[in-house]
Amino acid sequence: MHDTTKHLCTVQQQGDVSGALHPTKESPYCGQNNESISPTMTTETTWTRSSSCGGWHAEVSVRPTSASNLESIRSWWRNYFRSGQSESMDINREGEIDMSPLPQDIRGACIRATLTGDDSTFPVSFSSVNTIPCDVHVFILREEESCIEELQPTVGDDEWTAGCDNLSLPHISLESVWESLIFESEVKRQLLSHAQSALLFSDKRVSSHIIQWNRMILLHGPPGTGKTTLCRALAHKLAIRQCHRFPRTTLLEIHSHSLFSKWFSTSGKLVSALFQMIRDMVEDDPSSLVCVLIDEVESLAASRSNTSSNGDPTDAMRAVNSLLTSLDRLRHFPNVLVLATTNLNGSVDSAFVDRVDLKLHIGLPIAKARYQILRSCIQELIRVGIVHCSDNDTQGSDFPTYEEIHNQGEHKMDVSLSITEHYGVLLSKCAQQAEGLSGRSLRKLPLQAHALYTSSDSKLEDGSLPLEHFLEALFLAIKNDVEARVGL
Numbered sequence: 486m487h488d489t490t491k492h493l494c495t496v497q498q499q500g501d502v503s504g505a506l507h508p509t510k511e512s513p514y515c516g517q518n519n520e521s522i523s524p525t526m527t528t529e530t531t532w533t534r535s536s537s538c539g540g541w542h543a544e545v546s547v548r549p550t551s552a553s554n555l556e557s558i559r560s561w562w563r564n565y566f567r568s569g570q571s572e573s574m575d576i577n578r579e580g581e582i583d584m585s586p587l588p589q590d591i592r593g594a595c596i597r598a599t600l601t602g603d604d605s606t607f608p609v610s611f612s613s614v615n616t617i618p619c620d621v622h623v624f625i626l627r628e629e630e631s632c633i634e635e636l637q638p639t640v641g642d643d644e645w646t647a648g649c650d651n652l653s654l655p656h657i658s659l660e661s662v663w664e665s666l667i668f669e670s671e672v673k674r675q676l677l678s679h680a681q682s683a684l685l686f687s688d689k690r691v692s693s694h695i696i697q698w699n700r701m702i703l704l705h706g707p708p709g710t711g712k713t714t715l716c717r718a719l720a721h722k723l724a725i726r727q728c729h730r731f732p733r734t735t736l737l738e739i740h741s742h743s744l745f746s747k748w749f750s751t752s753g754k755l756v757s758a759l760f761q762m763i764r765d766m767v768e769d770d771p772s773s774l775v776c777v778l779i780d781e782v783e784s785l786a787a788s789r790s791n792t793s794s795n796g797d798p799t800d801a802m803r804a805v806n807s808l809l810t811s812l813d814r815l816r817h818f819p820n821v822l823v824l825a826t827t828n829l830n831g832s833v834d835s836a837f838v839d840r841v842d843l844k845l846h847i848g849l850p851i852a853k854a855r856y857q858i859l860r861s862c863i864q865e866l867i868r869v870g871i872v873h874c875s876d877n878d879t880q881g882s883d884f885p886t887y888e889e890i891h892n893q894g895e896h897k898m899d900v901s902l903s904i905t906e907h908y909g910v911l912l913s914k915c916a917q918q919a920e921g922l923s924g925r926s927l928r929k930l931p932l933q934a935h936a937l938y939t940s941s942d943s944k945l946e947d948g949s950l951p952l953e954h955f956l957e958a959l960f961l962a963i964k965n966d967v968e969a970r971v972g973l
């Protein structure tokens with residue numbers, strides 16, 4: 486149950502129908518492989534074709550200082566998978582590959598290699614890794630701080646600026662964020678698959694008179710459910726997965742609020758000016774992918790029916806009109822993707838919603854997702870030594886998964902539970918108690934539990950808290966948080 490190295494059960498994953506995008510000039514930051522390694526069918530392995538980006542991907546992060554050429558690192562990994570040596574590869578629950586058996590120059594160049602499925606479900610079971618169709622993506626994580634693209638104010642106000650954040654991807658600050666987000670099974674796969682298909686259609690010059698798509702995605706749902714983070718993580722993931730097609734990727738995050746000017750009628754002009762700047766970027770470098778994130782889009786695309794009935798000035802309406810016109814102009818460029826979020830559903834202008842290709846509702850986490858989120862918090866606290874597990878077998882990465890508890894532990898009599906299953910059952914109770922809480926709230930609770938519901942008497946000599954005691958404190962923190970919300 487707690488084997489951290491090898492998982493030898495059945496693989497059920499999508500077969501790869503790789504988008505076969507044409508490689509363009511190689512970036513100093515990225516290299517990839519479009520070729521798939523043919524799956525060898527085994528009795529244990531089921532391949533189903535369900536998406537254009539399905540399958541397994543080896544994501545190999547390389548040191549910025551590496552002297553090796555990215556293309557040669559990629560070829561090396563590809564051959565490694567082909568040669569069958571990967572059969573003896575050790576992979577932990579997070580899909581990270583143990584690099585110690587690899588030659589020193591490759592091991593020295595790579596920071597880490599991760600084997601990841603599109604729904605990022607781990608632990609993964611492999612009968613043998615070399616039977617997996619595997620695209621290899623080699624990249625360097627960027628470390629530069631984001632910069633702000635500023636617009637010159639069109640009306641005289643020295644202190645006022647408008648603009649957006651500009652972050653080069655893949656970026657170290659977004660490393661593992663995609664994997665840390667836990668949703669119902671299909672959400673991440675759908676998003677990634679949709680974005681890749683939309684880029685493929687543009688690349689293949691599918692006639693827009695026959696098939697229409699705008700490369701616009703809208704995530705909507707309650708606050709704190711991870712919409713903004715998911716958009717950033719999607720852009721980061723695309724920078725890795727699409728690096729053969731787009732050697733450079735940029736994330737532009739629009740500051741919607743800064744586009745509303747105190748000067749009469751300037752908001753519309755500002756929106757136009759900002760999108761003109763984005764168009765210039767997109768046009769200047771066709772081999773770079775630009776992901777535009779409009780967070781809380783309702784503040785920029787407020788429903789015009791509401792603004793007029795509220796008697797708001799026409800400035801807001803001009804801003805919406807200007808946004809719609811700007812988006813229509815932007816859609817002609819194949820290398821731009823617009824990601825928008827809102828938690829106020831009815832208040833986004835219907836013409837904006839109509840332009841969106843994919844609208845995804847991101848709901849509050851279900852029991853399984855709540856368990857996984859809390860489990861990741863426990864793992865982190867064990868890793869840093871704030872929580873201590875007396876059972877040597879239950880180190881952070883071995884904490885039971887939801888499936889392990891619900892398929893086995895739950896049905897066992899209390900006395901027959903192993904100590905790890907017992908911890909899993911306690912965590913499962915916390916997850917049930919946390920019904921109605923967002924992912925953001927869940928991630929805040931471990932601190933509250935530690936600060937308010939643990940006693941210093943329970944601390945061990947090294948200052949850490951026994952896991953069981955911490956899980957009890959977590960339950961109390963959740964219970965009180967849920968009760969405090971009633972009536973709010």
Ligand SMILES: Nc1ncnc2c1ncn2[C@@H]1O[C@H](COP(=O)(O)OP(=O)(O)OP(=O)(O)O)[C@@H](O)[C@H]1O
Pocket residue numbers: 665666667668707708709710711712713714715826827828850854858923924925926928
């Ligand atoms: N499903 C989830 N899985 C894991 N972590 C989550 C999840 N949902 C939210 N979180 C955590 O909450 C943080 C805040 O989420 P984020 O700001 O992206 O939510 P949001 O939906 O955009 O909220 P708002 O609508 O209030 O802006 C995330 O960075 C993440 O750490």
